Amino acid sequence: MKNLRLLSFLFLLGACSSAEQEISPDYDSLILPHQPNILWLVAEDMSPTIAAYGDSTIHTPNLDRLFNEGVRYTHMFSVSGVCAPSRFSIATGIYTTRGGAQHMRTSSRPEYMEKIGVIPYEATPDPPVRMMSEVMRENGYYTTNRSKQDYQFKAPVTAWDEN
Structure with missing residues (x-):
């Protein structure tokens, strides 16, 4: 009986993992759009007082994420x-x-x-x-x-x- 339970558990585990593999997208074969998404933010009188430019004065987690995942101009x-x-x-x-x-x-x-x-x-x-x-x-x-x-x-x- 123990062997049957173990065998059933292993079968169930194997079935779940193979189903997960079939659902998971293959990121290496994704076709990306020809154009990148562009979000151009312009702010006046901001200065580099945000963490993305090395300052800790203001806490800006959303801007920091945009800076870290996108293009950051450091000499503009x-x-x-x-x-x-x-x-x-x-x-x-x-x-x-x-x-x-x-x-x-x-x-x-x-x-x-x-x-x-x-x-x-x-x-x-x-x-x-x-x-x-x-x-x-x-x-x-x-x-x-x-x-x-x-x-x-x-x-x-x-x-x-x-x-």
């Missing part, structure tokens, strides 16, 4: 000391001086600009220059911008799926 610098011109460069990939975007918000308050003797203007990227989000949309990505729309020029309607 702004081409401008203020936000809107920097956004211009991020959005277009060109230097602010090339597109006339090096000055801060040159068209947002014309009444003030005229008082100090500055003629309001918008940056004018060269015609072939398109926003990064437009290129991503053309390649099948969903793009959204939930804030900060000042690029020193009016973004085209094709810039974002949702804005």
Whole structure:
């Protein structure tokens, strides 16, 4: 009787383990999508005060996981000391001086600009220059911008799926 119980137990154990092997996906043969998933997070005035950059001031486990499993840029610098011109460069990939975007918000308050003797203007990227989000949309990505729309020029309607 003991042998029958042992034999039944071993049979059951073997059946369970073989069923598990059949259900488990073969990760070596998976076909991945041609395009990677991209989550581009931009934060102003954050500085490297998170654990992913070696600081322990702020506890950010979710950001840390994104940093550890994704791509982390450790040598990225702004081409401008203020936000809107920097956004211009991020959005277009060109230097602010090339597109006339090096000055801060040159068209947002014309009444003030005229008082100090500055003629309001918008940056004018060269015609072939398109926003990064437009290129991503053309390649099948969903793009959204939930804030900060000042690029020193009016973004085209094709810039974002949702804005």
